[in-house]
Amino acid sequence: MELLVCMSIAGSIPVVICLLLYIIQRGNYNYILGRRLLLTGVFFYLVPVQLVKYLLPKDALPETMLIGKKADSYLSGSLAFWSEKQGDYIWIPQWFNIFARIWLAGIIIFAIYEIIKYWRGAHSIRNYIFEKIEDPEDNLTYYLIPDEICGPCTIGFFRQKIVFPESFPLHPDFIMVYKHEHTHLKNHDNLVKLLCLFVLCLHWMNPVAYLLLFLYIDTAEIVSDSVAVDGCTKEKRQDYANLLVLEASTSDIRPAVWKNNLSGHKKDKEGKDFKTLKRRINYMMKEKRKGRLQRGIMVAVSALTVMASAGTVMAYQPVASSDESFEEVIFDDSSIEDFGLNDIDENLDDDLIRSLDFSQSDCVYIDSDGNQIACQESEDTYALCTHSMAPSSFYTHGRNSSGGCTVKIYSCQRCEKCGYRANAVLQSTHTYVTCPH
Numbered sequence: 001m002e003l004l005v006c007m008s009i010a011g012s013i014p015v016v017i018c019l020l021l022y023i024i025q026r027g028n029y030n031y032i033l034g035r036r037l038l039l040t041g042v043f044f045y046l047v048p049v050q051l052v053k054y055l056l057p058k059d060a061l062p063e064t065m066l067i068g069k070k071a072d073s074y075l076s077g078s079l080a081f082w083s084e085k086q087g088d089y090i091w092i093p094q095w096f097n098i099f100a101r102i103w104l105a106g107i108i109i110f111a112i113y114e115i116i117k118y119w120r121g122a123h124s125i126r127n128y129i130f131e132k133i134e135d136p137e138d139n140l141t142y143y144l145i146p147d148e149i150c151g152p153c154t155i156g157f158f159r160q161k162i163v164f165p166e167s168f169p170l171h172p173d174f175i176m177v178y179k180h181e182h183t184h185l186k187n188h189d190n191l192v193k194l195l196c197l198f199v200l201c202l203h204w205m206n207p208v209a210y211l212l213l214f215l216y217i218d219t220a221e222i223v224s225d226s227v228a229v230d231g232c233t234k235e236k237r238q239d240y241a242n243l244l245v246l247e248a249s250t251s252d253i254r255p256a257v258w259k260n261n262l263s264g265h266k267k268d269k270e271g272k273d274f275k276t277l278k279r280r281i282n283y284m285m286k287e288k289r290k291g292r293l294q295r296g297i298m299v300a301v302s303a304l305t306v307m308a309s310a311g312t313v314m315a316y317q318p319v320a321s322s323d324e325s326f327e328e329v330i331f332d333d334s335s336i337e338d339f340g341l342n343d344i345d346e347n348l349d350d351d352l353i354r355s356l357d358f359s360q361s362d363c364v365y366i367d368s369d370g371n372q373i374a375c376q377e378s379e380d381t382y383a384l385c386t387h388s389m390a391p392s393s394f395y396t397h398g399r400n401s402s403g404g405c406t407v408k409i410y411s412c413q414r415c416e417k418c419g420y421r422a423n424a425v426l427q428s429t430h431t432y433v434t435c436p437h
Contacts, residue, residue: 003048004202010309011045011199012208014038017305018215031222031283033298035187037305038216042192044309045199045209053313054385054418100205107204111197122155125163133169140178144169151247152177154184157191176240180228189220218276225284234285241281322421325412353407354436358397365414366393375419385418394424397437405435 360374394410
């Protein structure tokens, strides 16, 4: 598989598990575990862990993880998603190709728009800051802005700040709200949401990538609420819930992707925002179990998810590249002129040449075990791999104008892990009046 496809599958596994747990558990769903699963998804979406196996010594890997005959044969005839093959392997209509490119452009524009709008909103809020408050006794640090600008919030991706309206510190539930915002700051939720936007741009064809962003927005709020009411009585939890409902009617200058739901205009009580608020209140009013069983389940699910996502390293196989010695090797099936007198090796096994299968590619390898491997040259001239080179024979096939064919035989070295080819040396050529292949 291609690297991007493997990364997309690896990132989708934790997100799908998170969604299934939510559907199955409902009221008993653990949002802290859900957040960890979503972060795991972000990691596997953006980090190409599939390349790790090519950086390890050959002996450290199971034989099934190395390039073999079946995998190489599949790669050499793999389907092209776009139209570079000029009709040879098109499996989607042209209109979908155009639609997909337009959709990709739309996702990129959406991400840029959200980032610019957030930056402008955060910059506007910074301009209103008039005082920094530090309370070493209670370990509080926050900034004040005039009332009516926005509700309590965090701004910034790296240099984060907690911002409150100037009258809000006088509220009796101020400490709980501060814990909520500080949890956003501690968890770097703004930065994670930015990474979720990058995931959308990179894996825009994967519908699960869209689900990731929306799940994380709700999960981040509920996790922050859980920390805010941790250790509080039922009455204090009820007061905090009332505050959420009150603040839910406050307007906010930030885009929906970046705001927390202590603020945000609610036009429809029965809309999605109201359901989210109801879910947050129901979750915070419940007593959480923190026993060993619950922790064990979290650890087990997290470990299984990581193992499942990391397992995609076995599916990724790069298209083999080669060094400069292969520049003169014929890789296409265009007609060529007869070579005339050829340097034919009398010791060459003619039956072997006739048995070569050039149906998938006009170049075939025979490895040290005698296996035939069809190959396809990539545009890259290097591979990210600590190569494990082994002797190999390389055969190219070209049609002659007279209807026959010419087979060139090369000796070379080939990486047993990634298929990288080097040091090609022409050994002989063999011309047939009638092509037997």
